Amino acid sequence: MNYLDEVKTHVLLHGRAQGIDAAECRRVLGTIRTLEDDEHGWASRWTAEASKYRERGRALDAIARDNLARFPFAATEMQENASARAVFEFGKWARSSGVAENLAVEYNGSRTTAWFGSVDTDGPAPLVVVLGGIVSPKEQWGRLLPHFRKLGIAAVVIDLPGVGAHRSALYGPDSEGYVSAVVDAAATRMRLSGVYGLAMSFGGTVMLRAAAADPRIRGVVAVGSPTQYTFVDPWVQKAMPAITRRTLESVTGAQDLPSLLPELALDRQHLGRLMIPVHYIRSLRDEIVPTADANVLIAHLARAAVVDFDDVHGSPHHADAVRMRSLSALLEMIRPGSLSARTLSAVLMAGERVSLVSPVDLGRRVPA
Template sequence: MDHLDELKEFARLHARGQGITERQVAAVLPRITNDEPGHPASWARVWTAEADRLATAGRPLDACRRYALARFPHHGDEVRARAQANCVRTFDDWRRRRGIGRLLLDHPDGVVVCWTAGLDVRRRRPLVVVSGGIVSVKEQWAPLLPKLARLGYAAVATEMPGVGENTLRYGPDSWRLLPFLLNRLERRADVRRTSVLGLSFSGHMALRAAADDPRIRGVHTVGAPVAGFFTDPLWWPRVPGITVETLRRLTGSADEEALRLLLRRFPLGPDTLGAVRVPVGYVVSSRDEIIPAGDPRLLAAALPRARFKEFDDVHGSPAHLTAVRAWLVRSLLRTRFAAAAEPGPVRPVAVRAVESAVAVPANGSPDGPLPPV
């Protein structure tokens, strides 16, 4: 599959996750004939034009979702950089009357930005940190935040290093971003009861952080790499080119050889996994084209109490978004009840209440489904 075909295939998956219908995607993709920066029929220019149209029509969230596709998979050229800025701008327009705040944090290595809900210095609630993978920006997740706040959480949506507005560089120690966030949020949330909804490569960061930081009480992930992705020479040639190129950019690697040398420092070994003593929920995709099947098996062997749910799907299980969402909600609830020392199984009434709160109409409403990773 060549680069443009990969872009279009990933777009179909990520569009679905943002509530953009297949029909709407099908109306745009034929107009894209290349990925040459600045070309009128290029990926970024065509999606930007579609987003501009919706922004002018007074539909900022719909525009935001198209800008997110225009900057996909990363904002590595001028047109994509403008799309990234417009993605943030249009979401900012939409969120102001919906109880979503903006938090900019100065980090020793750059800037970290979060969308927030439920933070309160007077009533500190259990914290949920939401982060996508290497290609998804926080604006794809942030519409979920007010719903989490209504369920009694403090919630923040942020990004991996190098993604979106995060200016840090992605590397083997990037997991330290999570303790940094908890330190900065401790006056406005009960960070001692933190759950991380970290998808794909954010899930890898969350697992590593949970081995070191006891404030993280649960990790809930979809398709997180563990070890084999980073080291298996037989698997690597099968990894999509978009994934490889995005990782190269986020890590600042000069070429693919330098990237692979760096990735050898990422695997979670037995000692690290042995230190993860919190509930872990992991969604497995049986046809995952990015994460080798050995990675969830390794996690299952190292963490006998971890819970797994498998779907017959590709990375992120985009064709099963409703079921993935419901399963992650149950995983999150189990952690909350365990942290509150409430014995027994997850209460069905509570599960139904949460699922109802995060339900998404089939027409792709403003509070769209959890996106693929």
């Protein structure tokens, strides 16, 4: 598979995560001949799609397609423009809808911003920190903010250092400090009853490292996140897709990626300090993160739960089920025993029992 075809394959997950159906993705991808900035180039075709939705006043749909225009990272002028436009347009939508506001974050001597959605309460409230991976900017996950608000849960969506608009820092061994800096900033806006992480792919690694150091983080849901083998096993790294390797080189700035990767892993010290509940969603045919990475959590953490989907990285063919699993786990962490948590849990348990005859695959919980 050449690099362009690999990018086309991996973008489907991120299109679906933003409400773009597979048929539209394939239609647009069929018109793309190159990753360069020309008439049939990647950014050109996705930017054209974004413009159509923007003209119809469908802001979030336009932002989603601009996000795909800069996928997997902004390497050309048109991709840089699409990335900046997505950030600007999301800010306009967030302010006009009252869903979110800019949250200024000081981190490692630099300043960046996150999108913060508060809740109406005078007392302390839970905060969910949403963190994407190395290819998904915070604007991709910003559409989650209204859903958390309806549940009475404050939320903040953030970029992994080196991703999207967060260019003042790079993804590295100290990136977990950014999560704590975000919590510090949120704590100036509201009283926190507890902090919970929802993180995807490499963002999950950073979130787990942050949780090992920051006692304010009381639970983490991680989707397809590397823990050890992705970072330390040369055979796993040799099989790593080119899109992952190139994106890691971009967001880390590494000249020698194999030397840096071991520093990004969860080590014994991190694992030994993780006493919180960790809910991990694993894809059994993951082409980036081996199944053994979830086994590390099962072996070392007393409160780890793993759910398997027969799918590739991120389980794009089970997007709705992954969302249900993630929300159920978060609600059980935040409001254990509540009606909403019990209801979702009951639905998922019933789905597991009838999985052989059900048209919807809700995944399989791995026995503890």
